[in-house]
Amino acid sequence: MGRKENESFPLGLPEQVDGLATAPSDRGDETQERFRYQWAIGMWLLAQSLTGKRPIRALWCEHHEDYLLELPAGRYIAVQVKTDSRENARWRWSDDALVDSVARFCAFERIHGAVIDGYEFISNAAPYVPAATTKRVDSLAASPDRLIQCCSRASTHAEVEQPYKAAFTELVGKTGGDATVLFQALRKLRFAQGPVLRGYDDTLAASIVPGLPGCAGLLTFS
Template sequence: MRQQNNQSIPLGLPDQMQGLATAPIDRGDETQERFRYQWAIGVWLLAQSLTGERTFRALWCEHHDDYLLELPTGRYIAVQVKTDSRENIRWRWCDNALVDSITRFCAFERQHGTIIDSYEFFSNAPPYVPAVTTRKESTLAASPKRLTECCARASTYSSIEQPYLNAFTNLVDKTCGDASTLFAVLRKLRFAQGPVLRGYEDALTASVIPKLPGCVSLTTISCCHLRDELIGLVQGACRLRIDGIDGAVAYLATNGRPEAALRGKCITPESAAELIARAQQPHFRFVDSGAGIRIGTTAGRAEVLNRKMRNAYLGSQYESLRMRMDSADQRLMERALVEPYDFEAIATQLVSTVLVECKDIEAMNFDHLDEKTRGLAIYKQILLRMDSLAKEEPEQVCREPKDTLMGIAGMLSGECKFAWGTPLEEDEKDGT
């Protein structure tokens, strides 16, 4: 639900000094947006492979660098993504963010330079290129493009022409302190300009998504959905994420991080193509019909769930489902805080999908003659279906895992939306 125009903002605007206009100190929202920009660049890199513009075997996210492209030849391309919110900014050698990226590339070159084809610097801002009328040597030397071009046509760093040799010497002091390494990096360095910060999502939707295989006829809304799915794919690979049984116990790599988490940083073009194929399938969306559940209000729900499960001879499954139910309730509250504007639609889709699936499974088991095993048969089928939805149709359940979906099933049962195949009667049966 959006904030109404006539509603006051809690505690007012943050960090305002003496009631006067003051820029905020905490810019966490801007930081998050810049992370999303980086993920969008990851989508653009995947799109290059999917459209045949560039061939690579895998995209590694937040592994050695922002992105690492693994080529079919066994060689690599390292990618750094930097953003700058200043208007009409041009990158110069005096910009610390650019120098930091070159420093990182130099460290990479010392370790792995023999198998690195190139280094790429992606940004919403281009590098400074002098005009034909520029004469001042310090201005000319500030151009990153000029220096990389001079390095490319020089046989050694000592033969770089002036005034760019002075710029190179200054850059050596700021970066690795090794002229040979810096020279090798600058000869491999390429600059790429991405979309502007304020319009990168629209640029992806209009210029990139329709060019993906099979996407030319997608509607704008479908392109937006697919864009968000691909950004979510890259976002997930950028996290230190561990799924499956490795989430409990995991073998560690030599850097102390779980090996499973490192494997999760890899996205292949084939996996991206599978996501695109799934996204092109029509997805049923529920509208709000008043069948929701109460979030954050658990009084009496666990007791009702316990009675219903015991009535269906599922008493032994109660504790595990109750834990899922409580965790799902907390998960939904967290998501409501993170995605306040979209949460109503998310909650409607999640609750409606789980309820319909549970009721359908109940209906399919109406002729299960043995009352003592009917509930367990329904429970098993619901488990399998929730797992299938989470893995094979993540868009249908807003990318929530199986445990969240099972927890929602428990919440629905605790609020008398369905009864595991056996309606609750006055005299309870102890099924434990």
């Protein structure tokens, strides 16, 4: 059905403040796209098992975490998948999505830590890493990789060096209040770079699917 010129929309445009142009708050398309990205990461993880790159016995979806990788001998890896659509985005400790994921890992570590081999944060965006010329203390402390490395070479959380100790202390208050649990979770945490957010379907079709058993000769169509 066509609309007549100058014909008003039924009930007017939604969510307009005081009749002025207002961006809609419904982000349904973006949310759906992020779910599709998460599903694609599941396929990527499954492909790692099928090609023998990782000894994954079972892949559990939306079970405790976005994905729970069951390894041989009753061990597990918990996986969180997050996307960031910002230009040249880098994950920092100031990002709520990252902190929320670490908080979930801490809760998991508190209950199931004895059988958890690792925690993985998979994203289209990489973690922020300071340059050699970076001197500002807050910029250094914002780096997830730096704090993880400091935890890995320390015996206890009390030995984490500054300025990363300050970032660690702040994280304790945001992740459940248990410094020992956070320390153990960070020692097990790794970042994994997933495909880019735009065009990840093409990336998977071109670089992942052909490597699967029996799929090398399949043709792809755009």
